[in-house]
Structure formats: C-alpha cells, structure tokens
Amino acid sequence: MSVHVSTLQARISGxxxxxxxxxTEEYFVNMGPQHPSTHxxxxxxxxxxxxxxxxxxxxxxxxxxxxxxxxxxxxxxxFVHLVDRMDYLSALANNWAVTMVVEKxxxxxxxxxxxAIRTLVCELQRIQSHLLWWGVFGMDLGGxxxxxxxxxxxxxxxxxxxxxxxARLTMNYIQPGGVMFDIHPEFVKDVKAFISYLKPKLVExxxxxxxxxxxxxxxxxxxxxxxxxxxxxxxxxxxxRASGVAHDLRKSEPYGVYSQLDFDVPVGKDGDCWDxxxxxxxxxxxxxxxxxxxxxxxxxxxxxxVKPAAKIKVPAGVxxxxxxxxxxxxxxxxxxxxxxxxxxxxxxxxxFNNLWCIGEMATGGRMGDLVAMLxxxxxxxxxxxx
Amino acid sequence: xxxxxxxxxxxxxxxxxxxxxxxxxxxxxxxxxxxVALARQLxxxxxxxxxxLETHTAVDWLDEDRFELLYLLASVPLGHHLTLSVSIDRxxxxxxxxxxxxxxxxxxxxxxxxxxxxxxxNHPDLRRLFLEDDWVGFPLRKDYEDDFMLERPE
Amino acid sequence: MGVIxxxxxxxxxxxxxxxxxxxxxxxxxxxxxxxxxxxxxFGTSCCAIEVMMATGAARHDLARFGAEVxxxxxxxxxxxxxxxxxVKRMAPRxxxxxxxxxxxxxxxxxxxxAICGGPFMYHSYTTVRGADEIIPVDVYVPxxxxxxxxxxxxxxxxxxxxxxxxxxxxxxERRRPVLAALPEGMTLDDIRKEMQDLLSHDANxxxxxxxxxxxxxxxxLKDF
Numbered sequence: 001m002s003v004h005v006s007t008l009q010a011r012i013s014g015x016x017x018x019x020x021x022x023x024t025e026e027y028f029v030n031m032g033p034q035h036p037s038t039h040x041x042x043x044x045x046x047x048x049x050x051x052x053x054x055x056x057x058x059x060x061x062x063x064x065x066x067x068x069x070x071x072x073x074x075x076x077x078x079f080v081h082l083v084d085r086m087d088y089l090s091a092l093a094n095n096w097a098v099t100m101v102v103e104k105x106x107x108x109x110x111x112x113x114x115x116a117i118r119t120l121v122c123e124l125q126r127i128q129s130h131l132l133w134w135g136v137f138g139m140d141l142g143g144x145x146x147x148x149x150x151x152x153x154x155x156x157x158x159x160x161x162x163x164x165x166x167a168r169l170t171m172n173y174i175q176p177g178g179v180m181f182d183i184h185p186e187f188v189k190d191v192k193a194f195i196s197y198l199k200p201k202l203v204e205x206x207x208x209x210x211x212x213x214x215x216x217x218x219x220x221x222x223x224x225x226x227x228x229x230x231x232x233x234x235x236x237x238x239x240x241r242a243s244g245v246a247h248d249l250r251k252s253e254p255y256g257v258y259s260q261l262d263f264d265v266p267v268g269k270d271g272d273c274w275d276x277x278x279x280x281x282x283x284x285x286x287x288x289x290x291x292x293x294x295x296x297x298x299x300x301x302x303x304x305x306v307k308p309a310a311k312i313k314v315p316a317g318v319x320x321x322x323x324x325x326x327x328x329x330x331x332x333x334x335x336x337x338x339x340x341x342x343x344x345x346x347x348x349x350x351x352f353n354n355l356w357c358i359g360e361m362a363t364g365g366r367m368g369d370l371v372a373m374l375x376x377x378x379x380x381x382x383x384x385x386x
Numbered sequence: 387x388x389x390x391x392x393x394x395x396x397x398x399x400x401x402x403x404x405x406x407x408x409x410x411x412x413x414x415x416x417x418x419x420x421x422v423a424l425a426r427q428l429x430x431x432x433x434x435x436x437x438x439l440e441t442h443t444a445v446d447w448l449d450e451d452r453f454e455l456l457y458l459l460a461s462v463p464l465g466h467h468l469t470l471s472v473s474i475d476r477x478x479x480x481x482x483x484x485x486x487x488x489x490x491x492x493x494x495x496x497x498x499x500x501x502x503x504x505x506x507x508n509h510p511d512l513r514r515l516f517l518e519d520d521w522v523g524f525p526l527r528k529d530y531e532d533d534f535m536l537e538r539p540e
Numbered sequence: 541m542g543v544i545x546x547x548x549x550x551x552x553x554x555x556x557x558x559x560x561x562x563x564x565x566x567x568x569x570x571x572x573x574x575x576x577x578x579x580x581x582f583g584t585s586c587c588a589i590e591v592m593m594a595t596g597a598a599r600h601d602l603a604r605f606g607a608e609v610x611x612x613x614x615x616x617x618x619x620x621x622x623x624x625x626x627v628k629r630m631a632p633r634x635x636x637x638x639x640x641x642x643x644x645x646x647x648x649x650x651x652x653x654a655i656c657g658g659p660f661m662y663h664s665y666t667t668v669r670g671a672d673e674i675i676p677v678d679v680y681v682p683x684x685x686x687x688x689x690x691x692x693x694x695x696x697x698x699x700x701x702x703x704x705x706x707x708x709x710x711x712x713e714r715r716r717p718v719l720a721a722l723p724e725g726m727t728l729d730d731i732r733k734e735m736q737d738l739l740s741h742d743a744n745x746x747x748x749x750x751x752x753x754x755x756x757x758x759x760x761l762k763d764f
Contacts, residue, residue: 003480003505005512007519033633036581036612040588041630061516062630063584066664068501069525073538073663082659085625088586104410132589135597151597158594169590169685231437231462234490247462317408318469320458322440333456335445344526348441348458356493382585382625385516517666518629525665536669538662 012045012057026054029367033062037140037371040381044358044374046367053362053370058355064385071345076102076176076312079345083332084170086349087383089129092122093325095174097347100255101332102176105319106312112257113301114178119256120294121161121173123287124191127198128157129326130280130287133378137277138209140375141218146209153201160190176312178304191295195288202284210281219273223361223373226271233360234353237328238279239377243271249324261290273369273376280378311340327351327378351383387433387466395434396468400424406471411458413469418481421457421472425487428459428468435461436468439488442495444502448528451476453504457484474504483509501526567703567753573618573644574702575606577695580617582637584624587651587685591623600688605695614640619698622677623685625653627666631674638675646702647671648694650681658684 012028032043041062047055067086071079076098083094096118103110135150158168163184165173173180184190209215225235230243240247248265250258266282268275306312316338322331328350335344354377361373387395389412397403400420406413416424428436436459445454457470474481483506484491495506496515503524506512514521523530583592592610595602602608611617614637626634638647649671652658657669671677678701681694 003507003509003512005499005505007513009519011511011513033630034582034612034614034637040624041584061514061518062627062633063625064516064627064629065625065660065667066525067660069665070660070663085586085659088589132593136593148598151594152599155594155597155599168594168687169586229489232489234439234488234494245462252465315408317410318406318413318456319410320469321410329440331441331458333441333443333458344443344445346441346443352493352497353490356490516629530665532665535665536662 008059012047031370033059037374039136039374039379042355042379042381042384044370046370048367051367053365053367056359056362056370058358060385062385063382065382067386068344068346071342073341075340076314076342079342080175081170081172083347084172085382086347086386087325087327087330087351087380088169089132089380090122090125090325090327090330091169091171092118092125092174093323093330095171096122096256097321097323097325097330097332099174099176100323101319101321101334102312102314104321105314105317105334105336106176108177108305108312110178110305111301111303112299114303114305115256116294116298117179117183117303118174119258119261120191120291120298121164122256123290123294124157124160126326127284127287128154130284131157133280133326134205134209137375137378140371141215143209143215146205149201149205149208153198156194156197160187160194163187163190175304177306177310178302180304182303183298188295188298191291195291195295198288202281202288205281210278216274219277219372219376221270221272221274222365222369223273223276223376224271225357225361229360230271230357233356235328235357236353237324237326237350238276238283239328239354239357241266242268242275242279244269249322249329255323257294258290261293263290273372276376276378313338313340314342322348325350327380327383328354347386349383349386351380355379355384387464392434392466392468395431396424396428399427399431406469409469411467411469413471415471415473418472418474421470422482422484422487425457425459425470425484429487435464438462439484439490439494440467442484442491442498444498444504444526446476446502446526446528448476453479453502455481455498455504479504480507481505482507485509500524503527570703574699576609577605577607577619577646577698578609578611578617579607579619579621580614580637580641581610581612582620582623584622584626584630585653587623587654590685590688591621591650591681591691595688595691600692605692605699607695614638615642617641618645620645620647620675622647622649622654622671623651625658625660626668626671626674628668629666631668634671635674646679646698647675647677648679648681648698649677650683650686650691650694652682652684655680655682 026047026049029046029048031046033041043059045057045059046053067082070082080095080098083098084091087094131150131154135147138146162168164187165171225243227243227245230240244267246265246267251265263286266279268279314336316336319334320331322329330350331348333346334342337343357377358374362370392412393405396414402420403414403416406415428434438460440458440460442457447454452473453476455472459468472481483495495509498504499512500514500516501524594600596608620638620641649655653660654671657667660667661669679694679698681690683690
C-alpha cells in the first residue's frame with residue numbers, strides 16, 4: 001500500500017530534466033488566476049522548455065464555492081438557482097438537469113408544452129453560448145471584431161429571454177414540475193424574427209472568420225486530441241465530437257422533445273482546434289434547424305404541474321440523470337434519504353472533464369498556441385470549481 | 387444491453403457483486419479489492435465496453451459509519467450505463483485507484499480526496515484539488531465543522 | 541505666469557515655505573480622472589459576462605463613458621470592478637491586485653456575491669461574504685448579475701463621486717461608499733434619459749465655474 005499525499009509546492013518544484021549540455025533548462029511559468037485569456041480565474045502552471053510546453057498543471061479552486069455542500073442544506077427548489085451560477089452560459093440547461101433528476105425520482109408528470117418550451121429555450125441558449133464563445137475565441141486569437149459581432153447577436157437572444165423569463169443570464173426558469181412562466185405572447189414572433197436575422201449572419205461569420213486564411217493557418221493542426229484519449233479523459237460535448245465521436249445525448253438518449261426533431265450531430269475528423277471551431281459553428285446551424293421545426297408547433301397545455309410552493313419529496317435512493325449542455329454532459333447525482341433536502345447532491349460538470357484535455361493537447365506544443373487550445377475547449381471556470 | 391442482462395453479465399465476471407437496491411440505474415456493490423480488476427474487464431469486454439467513467443463521487447453515510455463510493459460508467463459505442471458502488475470503513479478510508487483504467491479518475495479521485503478525505507492507494511498525484519494544501523478537514527463529510535460557515539436563519 | 545498657469549484655469553497660490561500649489565486644477569484633474577477610468581479585466585464568475593463583456597460590446601458600449609480601455613495588468617488600471625464571487629483562495633490574490641494598482645484607485649463591487657456573498661452566503665465554507673472584507677469598496681452595484689444599465693448607473697455614481705471628492709490638497713480623503721441601487725419605480729427609459737443628460741452635461745467642463753471657484757479660494761487664502 002502506498003498512499004502519499006502531495007502538495008502543489010512539491011508538484012511544481014521538480015528537478016530539471018535537462019539531459020545534455022546543449023539542452024535548455026526547463027522552467028515554470030505561472031499563468032493566472034488573473035489572466036485575460038483563462039476565462040475567469042483558472043490558473044495554469046506551465047513547465048516550459050524554451051517555447052515548448054512540457055507539462056500543464058491546472059490549479060483549481062479560485063472560485064470553489066461549495067455548491068454541493070450548500071445543496072445539502074436546502075430543498076430541491078433552492079438548489080435549482082444555485083446551478084445557474086455554475087455554467088452561467090448554459091443556465092437553462094443546468095436548471096433542466098436538476099429538474100430532470102428530481103422529476104424522474106419523484107415521478108412528477110409534465111406536459112408536452114413544458115417539454116417543448118424547455119427544448120426551445122435551451123436551444124436558444126446553446127446558440128447564445130456558442131455566439132459568445134465565437135466572439136471570445138476571436139478575441140483570444142487577437143481579432144477584436146468577432147467579439148462585437150457575437151455579442152451583438154447575443155443581445156437579441158437576451159432580449160427574447162428577458163421578455164419571457166425576466167433575466168438575461170441566470171434564469172432559474174425551468175423548475176421541478178414545469179417552467180416558471182408561460183412564454184410571452186410575442187415570444188414566437190421574436191424568435192422567428194431572430195432566426196431570420198441570424199441565418200445570414202452565420203454566413204457572414206464564415207466569410208469573416210471561418211474562411212479566413214489567417215484563422216485557418218492559426219488553428220489547423222494544433223491541439224490534437226484523439227478519439228480514444230478524449231473518451232479516456234472523459235471529454236464530452238463539442239470537444240469529444242470534434243475528435244470524431246458522434247456522442248450526443250440529444251440523439252442517443254433523447255430527452256425533452258428532441259426525439260421528434262430532425263437534426264444532425266456534427267462530427268470532426270482530427271480533433272484539432274479547427275475541428276472544435278467547426279463543430280460549434282455547425283451546432284449553431286443545427287440549433288437553428290431545431291428551433292425552426294419547433295417554433296410553430298408548441299403544443300397547448302399547462303406550464304406548471306404542481307403549485308410553486310409545493311414541497312417535493314424524493315424517495316430514498318440514488319438517482320442520476322444527465323443531459324447535453326452547450327459544453328457537454330451535465331449529470332446530476334442525487335442521493336436522497338426521503339427527506340425534503342437531498343442527502344448528497346453531486347454535479348458531473350462538462351467543463352471539469354474537458355479541462356484535463358488541455359494537458360494532452362498542449363504537451364509538446366508551442367506556448368503561443370496554448371491560448372487558442374484553451375479557448376477552443378470553451379471553458380467556464382465556475383463550472384469546474386462549483 | 388438492458389439492465390437485467392447487464393447485471394447478469396457483470397456478475398458472471400465478478401460473482402461477489404451484489405445488486406444495490408433503490409437506484410434508477412443498474413448498480414452493483416463490489417468489494418474494494420476487486421474494483422480495479424473488474425473495471426478493467428468491464429472496459430475491455432467487447433460486449434460491455436464501458437469506456438467512459440462519467441463521474442465518480444462519494445457519499446458519507448455517517449450513521450452506518452461508512453463511505454459509499456460511486457463509479458458511474460457509461461459506454462459511448464453501446465450506450466448503456468452501470469454504477470459500481472464500493473463501501474469502505476469510515477475510520478480507514480483507503481481504496482485502490484482507478485487511474486490506470488480510466489485516466490480521468492486521477493482528477494475525480496483528487497476531488498473526492500479533497501472533499502471526503504478518501505485515500506487512494508497508488509494514486510500518482512494525490513493532493514487537494516479545490517482547497518489550499520493546508521486546509522483542515524474535509525468539507526463534504528457530514529461531521530465537518532467550520533466556524534466560518536453561517537447557518538441560514540429560519 | 542508660466543505656461544501651465546496660462547493654459548489651465550488655475551491660480552498660483554502662495555504657500556508658507558515658498559513653494560506654490562495649483563488649486564483649481566483639482567476640478568480639471570478630477571474631471572479627467574473620472575472620464576478616463578481604466579478598468580482592470582478582472583472577472584471571477586457570472587457578473588463578468590454582464591459587467592465586463594456585455595457592457596464592452598456594441599449595444600451597451602462602455603466607451604461612451606470613457607472606461608473602455610480594459611487593462612489586464614493592475615499596474616495600468618485604476619478601476620477594479622469586482623465581478624463575481626470571491627472565495628477564500630482568491631482573497632489574497634484580490635488583495636495583491638488591489639495593492640498593485642497605482643493611486644488613485646477605485647473599486648466597484650458588482651453583484652450580490654461581491655457585496656455580501658449573495659446566494660452563497662449561507663452554508664458555504666469558502667465564500668467571502670463581501671469583497672469589502674478584503675479591500676475598501678467605493679461603489680456597490682446590486683443585482684445577480686446586475687444589468688449593464690445598472691452597472692452604468694454605478695459607474696456614473698463613481699464618476700460623480702470622483703468629481704466631488706478627493707482633492708490634491710487632501711489626498712486619500714474619499715466620500716463614504718455609495719450603494720448605487722437604481723431608485724424604485726425607475727424605468728429603463730428613465731435611466732437612458734438620465735444617462736444622456738449626464739453625458740451631455742459631463743461633455744463640457746465648466747471652465748467659468750472652475751475659474752470662479754479658484755478665484756474665490758485664492759481670495760480666501762489672502763486672509764491667510
């Protein structure tokens with residue numbers, strides 16, 4: 001038996017591995033937690049040999065808020081608004097993940113209308129999240145224009161959400177037993193107007209960035225991740241699909257009304273930064289397709305099945321369910337002892353697993369490409385730390 | 387593969403595995419010493435192919451004086467799920483690591499060590515993940531006490 | 541009179557000991573400081589999207605208020621916007637960032653987390669309950685997260701505070717912190733109108749008033 005508890009200090013103060021007198025000395029560079037391109041407060045300790053990255057040691061916990069502990073002290077409804085603040089760019093999908101496991105465990109029934117609305121707003125938010133990623137990706141590569149373009153379109157989605165939900169970012173909309181409010185009377189009109197506005201814009205994005213030689217030269221062939229390693233590292237979402245694995249819970253284990261929708265799962269070939277870029281751009285188009293199919297066919301029915309203040313009790317046992325957010329599989333594990341508060345609640349967050357791929361991608365690559373790789377994983381740090 | 391066939395197939399590999407009640411996914415209770423060998427078989431068996439360790443976490447059953455470790459396995463090509471449950475003594479929380487079978491376990495286990503203080507035998511880099519190295523206590527244990535924490539007034 | 545005093549609406553002020561001090565330049569300095577705040581790109585969680593990104597983008601356009609020059613290095617920034625939760629592990633880093641900023645420096649706490657811990661106040665073993673436990677805060681902007689308009693309201697509050705506040709005569713003396721909560725019953729149109737008024741008002745520094753103020757002050761000093 002050999003259990004040895006190490007420390008960060010011991011981890012990053014290793015002996016130099018320079019073997020020949022001609023080889024350069026390796027050194028550590030600290031990146032973050034305050035760094036403009038780590039998307040929050042991620043800290044990476046890099047072991048470098050000149051410009052070549054030998055090792056990436058992510059150091060976490062700069063936004064660890066203890067959401068799982070707090071979940072044990074509140075009821076199920078109170079946990080929903082906490083997960084908003086994990087992956088805030090997929091707040092609705094986070095709400096839905098908790099809602100899904102509670103509804104499944106407590107055997108609550110929902111209507112077709114509830115499921116259709118949930119699907120619709122989640123797909124809108126997927127576009128919103130990818131637009132923001134696209135803008136920030138461009139900015140990380142040194143071009144400021146995509147940021148303005150992406151955020152401009154994102155504001156329109158925010159307006160649609162604001163009319164129905166009342167919030168722009170942290171929604172708390174999808175609740176166990178339904179959705180908070182029915183959709184706004186102008187929702188359908190607004191979404192249609194937005195979709196017809198967005199479609200030519202996506203073509204414009206391709207002309208501006210996707211087909212740009214500089215961008216292609218910059219991100220093709222760097223940060224490669226093979227399919228086997230992606231699965232072994234637990235990557236999901238666009239990161240996994242870019243490596244050529246068509247694993248999408250919307251297709252393989254349909255929830256909501258995804259089974260009635262016709263859409264494709266875009267898959268990459270090499271798993272490099274370019275593939276991850278392309279997969280996300282293509283996912284936006286697929287989301288547009290889904291919204292177009294759904295927007296005229298929202299069934300009638302109730303939008304809340306239980307009273308908003310009703311106490312929810314979940315039978316004792318282990319319950320798990322998962323769904324596909326904009327970044328991958330978000331699973332919620334719920335251990336109940338039959339009381340009003342969960343005995344233990346754990347979130348399997350997509351960013352946590354996706355982050356570790358950076359070690360695989362960056363090792364042996366150039367220091368200057370690291371930011372592009374990090375940006376192509378599309379990390380939201382509070383979702384890693386929780 | 388449906389739940390009953392799956393359980394039968396795993397029990398053929400590991401006869402000691404018992405079915406855990408009160409779960410919505412097929413769940414098997416496995417003795418700690420058999421964990422690594424079973425996981426490797428589950429990953430490599432062509433009819434099972436559990437290649438994705440979806441998540442790993444622990445539950446502190448304070449009244450029963452044990453930790454329950456849950457390993458949620460999934461198969462990307464075949465699309466089925468299986469949960470392994472390992473119970474260990476609360477006073478001596480040591481289990482073998484799954485790092486060699488599933489590389490992602492390295493970080494998932496570090497998180498569980500950070501939150502529950504469970505020690506992983508043969509883990510290559512066991513240290514705290516979210517909290518500082520000098521943090522005292524393991525926050526997600528049910529008996530964790532911290533003067534800093536505020537109770538919500540009723 | 542030298543070049544500086546010819547160009548600037550100040551007066552030369554005799555000080556016992558022989559040196560001179562420019563007084564009414566205060567107003568000009570404060571005006572220029574308030575209108576060219578350089579924020580530090582610092583965001584820990586959700587508020588960063590609303591407060592740092594959405595405000596900087598085309599629709600809301602932080603540049604209207606002269607605060608769009610976001611700097612990644614604290615040494616080049618003078619406005620620290622705490623956008624998001626601060627946890628124990630981040631707290632010393634935040635303090636370091638604040639210490640590294642050059643004086644005069646201003647701090648805005650945006651969002652409930654930075655004000656009091658917000659939704660993570662209870663039962664959290666790491667969340668710091670308010671950024672003001674670590675560094676002094678000038679303006680608080682409530683919201684979870686605050687809308688970009690609410691952030692602008694806070695920014696304008698800060699600008700007002702800078703203009704009225706510190707002088708080179710009493711460096712380091714500040715007004716008390718302000719809670720820049722939007723008044724109740726205020727609509728979006730009201731905010732936009734107020735912003736326009738403020739912007740058009742702030743676009744011109746009142747030179748005549750500055751000169752008059754300087755003259756009044758120097759006449760007071762004559763008695764001294």
